[in-house]
Amino acid sequence: MSVLFVLVIIGILVASVFLIAFIWAVRSGQFDDTYTPSIRILFDDHISSPTTDEPQNELKSKPKST
Template identity: 70%
Template structure:
């Protein structure tokens, strides 16, 4: 029974460590996406052209 308490304590400590690492990564800007917004308009233009060509063919 004492093994369960030890494993539970260790797992909670590991979970807290990963949560703190995640919070530090978010605050430092690790997950900021600087590339996609600058090229998003290019992808939308291609989709609009594809939709127009499909509607003209029908």
């Protein structure tokens, strides 16, 4: 029976830690922007261009020199 009291106390401590973390996140503005995450998937990713003048497919087709 004493184990039950220990588990209840540990459960209350863990729940209070999560509650404090949630309150801190709300007050620090973590949940202010609710619109952008829902449309972020619609934006295109920027594709970086190769650093050389040759296209990528020509680099793959050249045989390795030994």
